[in-house]
Amino acid sequence: MSTSRRSFLKWVAGAGIAVAVPKSVQAHDHFEGYADSYGVLHDASLCIGCRSCEAACHEVNDLPAPEKPFDDKSVLNTIRRTDDTNYTVVNKYKEGPPPKNGVFRKQQCNHCKEPACASACFVGAFTKSPEGAVVYDESVCVGCRYCLIACPFNVPTYTYDDALTPKVMKCTMCLPRVKEGKLPGCVEACPMEALTFGKREDLITIAKERMRKHPDRYINHIYGENEVGGTNWLYISEEPFEELGMRTDLGITPAPELTSGALAMVPVIIGMWPVLLGGIYVINRRKDIIAKKEKEDAVAEMKAVTTAEGEEKVKKAKEQALKQQGFAVKREVKKALEEAAKAKDENQNGEEAK
Amino acid sequence: MSDQAVKKSLFTPFNIIAALIILGGIPIAIMRFTQGLGAVTNLDHTNPWGIWIGFDLLTGVALAAGGYVTAAAVELFGMKKFHAAVRPAILTGFLGYSLVVFALLFDVGRPWRLPYPFMVNQGVTSIMFEVGACVGLYLTVLFLEFSPAALEWLGLKKIRKVVVRLTILLTVFGVVLSTLHQSSLGAMYLIVPSKLHPLWYSSYLPVFFFVSSIAAGLSMVIFESTMSHRNFHDKMDAHHIEASRHVTFGFGRAAALVLAGYFAVKVFGLALGNHWDLLFTGYGFWYQLELIGFVAFPCFLYALGVRDKNAKIIKFAAFWTVLGIVLNRLNISFFCFNYHLPASERYTPHWMEIGISLFVITIGLVVYKFIVTKMPILHQHPDYPEEH
Ligand code: SF4
Ligand code: SF4
Ligand code: SF4
Numbered sequence: 001m002s003t004s005r006r007s008f009l010k011w012v013a014g015a016g017i018a019v020a021v022p023k024s025v026q027a028h029d030h031f032e033g034y035a036d037s038y039g040v041l042h043d044a045s046l047c048i049g050c051r052s053c054e055a056a057c058h059e060v061n062d063l064p065a066p067e068k069p070f071d072d073k074s075v076l077n078t079i080r081r082t083d084d085t086n087y088t089v090v091n092k093y094k095e096g097p098p099p100k101n102g103v104f105r106k107q108q109c110n111h112c113k114e115p116a117c118a119s120a121c122f123v124g125a126f127t128k129s130p131e132g133a134v135v136y137d138e139s140v141c142v143g144c145r146y147c148l149i150a151c152p153f154n155v156p157t158y159t160y161d162d163a164l165t166p167k168v169m170k171c172t173m174c175l176p177r178v179k180e181g182k183l184p185g186c187v188e189a190c191p192m193e194a195l196t197f198g199k200r201e202d203l204i205t206i207a208k209e210r211m212r213k214h215p216d217r218y219i220n221h222i223y224g225e226n227e228v229g230g231t232n233w234l235y236i237s238e239e240p241f242e243e244l245g246m247r248t249d250l251g252i253t254p255a256p257e258l259t260s261g262a263l264a265m266v267p268v269i270i271g272m273w274p275v276l277l278g279g280i281y282v283i284n285r286r287k288d289i290i291a292k293k294e295k296e297d298a299v300a301e302m303k304a305v306t307t308a309e310g311e312e313k314v315k316k317a318k319e320q321a322l323k324q325q326g327f328a329v330k331r332e333v334k335k336a337l338e339e340a341a342k343a344k345d346e347n348q349n350g351e352e353a354k
Numbered sequence: 355m356s357d358q359a360v361k362k363s364l365f366t367p368f369n370i371i372a373a374l375i376i377l378g379g380i381p382i383a384i385m386r387f388t389q390g391l392g393a394v395t396n397l398d399h400t401n402p403w404g405i406w407i408g409f410d411l412l413t414g415v416a417l418a419a420g421g422y423v424t425a426a427a428v429e430l431f432g433m434k435k436f437h438a439a440v441r442p443a444i445l446t447g448f449l450g451y452s453l454v455v456f457a458l459l460f461d462v463g464r465p466w467r468l469p470y471p472f473m474v475n476q477g478v479t480s481i482m483f484e485v486g487a488c489v490g491l492y493l494t495v496l497f498l499e500f501s502p503a504a505l506e507w508l509g510l511k512k513i514r515k516v517v518v519r520l521t522i523l524l525t526v527f528g529v530v531l532s533t534l535h536q537s538s539l540g541a542m543y544l545i546v547p548s549k550l551h552p553l554w555y556s557s558y559l560p561v562f563f564f565v566s567s568i569a570a571g572l573s574m575v576i577f578e579s580t581m582s583h584r585n586f587h588d589k590m591d592a593h594h595i596e597a598s599r600h601v602t603f604g605f606g607r608a609a610a611l612v613l614a615g616y617f618a619v620k621v622f623g624l625a626l627g628n629h630w631d632l633l634f635t636g637y638g639f640w641y642q643l644e645l646i647g648f649v650a651f652p653c654f655l656y657a658l659g660v661r662d663k664n665a666k667i668i669k670f671a672a673f674w675t676v677l678g679i680v681l682n683r684l685n686i687s688f689f690c691f692n693y694h695l696p697a698s699e700r701y702t703p704h705w706m707e708i709g710i711s712l713f714v715i716t717i718g719l720v721v722y723k724f725i726v727t728k729m730p731i732l733h734q735h736p737d738y739p740e741e742h
Pocket of ligand 1: 108109112115116117118134150151155156170
């Protein structure tokens with residue numbers, strides 16, 4: 001992540017705090033794994049690919065027996081991944097001289113300090129225990145499989161063939177055994193001591209000590225010390241880690257930090273949007289009301305104008321009528337007078353004729 | 355009606371095909387719940403999400419954005435001349451989200467536990483928690499927004515009046531919830547910088563998803579109004595036919611602007627990611643195809659259509675934008691996810707997964723057809739003129 005982008009997120013997060021982010025959203029910023037937690041150091045340079053750890057894991061976790069027995073070396077010819085019947089697998093990544101006959105690495109859940117699976121699960125089915133194990137609780141899991149998507153190491157698996165009670169399957173770091181004071185099954189079973197159980201900090205010291213003693217044997221890197229924020233399962237190796245099928249481009253950003261910016265935006269949106277939208281609504285409503293009023297005024301005025309005009313017309317009409325009436329009266333009068341005159345004439349004439 | 359006439363009205367090509375798809379889907383659905391996800395899907399531990407998430411959920415939610423976009427434009431931004439578009443858009447939104455949830459019932463392992471994240475144990479650090487909460491609430495909001503049409507049909511005037519009073523409040527809620535979950539769907543992929551191809555991975559994914567959902571919503575409304583014009587012309591009154599013209603040009607103009615903005619933020623994100631070198635790889639050309647062919651090109655078409663007052667071009671642009679959104683969501687969930695793995699470890703959908711997707715979509719179309727035929731969606735109810 002570039003600095004500018006990070007600072008943008010910080011800024012966004014800051015804006016979030018300004019509108020009161022609930023503490024729970026911020027909380028994971030401070031959680032960086034339990035200080036005294038345990039882990040396992042896998043020294044791949046000592047691993048001989050005997051698969052004793054796989055066998056032990058199956059036994060302590062009651063997993064179904066595989067098709068080919070654990071001592072069948074042909075299994076090592078293909079690269080496998082963890083699945084719903086295997087919490088851990090050992091792969092052969094390179095041919096090599098005896099006595100090891102190859103380069104091997106064991107894989108299982110890395111028990112991240114700030115696990116992506118836990119950060120992703122919307123029902124909080126994963127917990128990081130104080131002992132260091134990341135444990136899954138089947139009783140709440142909905143089966144969305146977002147944890148499988150989120151895990152950068154492709155560790156969790158799902159029982160797709162189970163119709164009614166499908167669940168996530170993954171290594172538990174043998175938490176029940178650790179709580180009883182026992183070693184994890186795989187660690188106990190390893191004949192080469194390629195697996196060491198202990199406090200994470202001590203494991204880092206041990207790893208550094210081995211590197212110091214045999215600088216020509218080890219790659220100068222402890223895989224898991226800082227990857228994705230650090231993991232409780234650590235690896236050292238004589239071969240570059242990419243060649244052991246491990247991704248070296250994962251970066252050191254822990255998963256919760258990837259989403260904290262977006263989560264911090266939630267209260268911002270909830271706080272700001274209604275205010276903004278409400279404002280826009282009110283402005284538009286006011287505009288509407290003003291427009292409506294203007295329209296009404298205009299209509300009223302038009303009405304007024306028409307009434308005024310109308311009145312004038314009536315007046316004119318009346319005047320006209322009056323005038324016409326006037327004419328009519330005059331005409332009538334004239335007519336009457338004329339008739340009267342006529343009558344008079346006739347009378348006179350008649351009298352004269354008599 | 356004579357027997358002959360009944361037969362004729364039932365056995366239309368649409369009905370026959372719909373019936374076949376639904377009948378075909380039922381046995382697959384039964385298999386899913388009796389033999390598990392493994393029996394009907396190609397999902398595995400490395401590819402836990404298939405087309406039921408990539409298409410039905412991601413694409414479905416984006417394409418159902420027409421509801422909040424139209425409601426906001428009309429009720430909040432005061433663009434009353436698009437009023438006639440609100441109901442159809444709300445209806446498709448409501449049906450779209452219902453289908454998304456329906457499809458999820460097939461995808462999640464134990465669907466009966468879907469309330470758990472809210473009732474039993476809240477995973478508040480999860481982006482998916484936010485998506486779930488918002489989609490659930492928004493579905494309720496859409497139901498309420500849609501209910502006046504159903505209440506008019508049922509003749510329940512009093513309840514209808516109460517709901518109509520809530521319009522503004524519901525619209526504001528709808529926009530807030532949509533902003534949150536549209537962007538969060540993108541944010542869900544923030545957690546996989548190592549699995550999603552760097553050209554598509556960006557800390558701006560939530561912004562991309564939100565902005566493109568607006569373009570998707572606008573385009574879907576144009577697209578739908580074209581389709582209902584063609585298929586339900588007899589159900590539309592003059593008011594709605596007139597409004598459909600307004601919508602084509604008004605929403606076309608808006609879509610041109612939004613797509614231009616989307617293009618700009620995409621390029622900005624590309625610049626910040628600083629992956630210019632990857633542009634000339636296979637994935638890079640695919641990225642360019644999406645960005646230029648399905649964002650810049652429809653944007654240009656929209657602008658052209660608006661300038662020339664050419665409804666045909668706008669309608670084509672709407673169709674093309676919708677395709678582009680489908681492509682984008684599938685790129686993120688499928689084509690460019692796990693890009694670093696060899697083909698043998700990648701996912702291709704099982705035909706039964708496609709079967710269930712078709713099954714779900716067909717049910718949606720049948721319900722849509724029923725509602726549009728019966729309820730006052732594309733015309734005003736005679737008892738409530740000028741009100742909605
Ligand atoms: S390796 Fe994967 S499954 Fe194990 S804790 Fe880390 S994120 Fe979770
Ligand atoms: S599959 Fe289960 S454990 Fe994994 S994220 Fe979903 S609900 Fe959580
Ligand atoms: S720690 Fe336990 S569960 Fe994990 S791989 Fe070893 S034996 Fe298996």
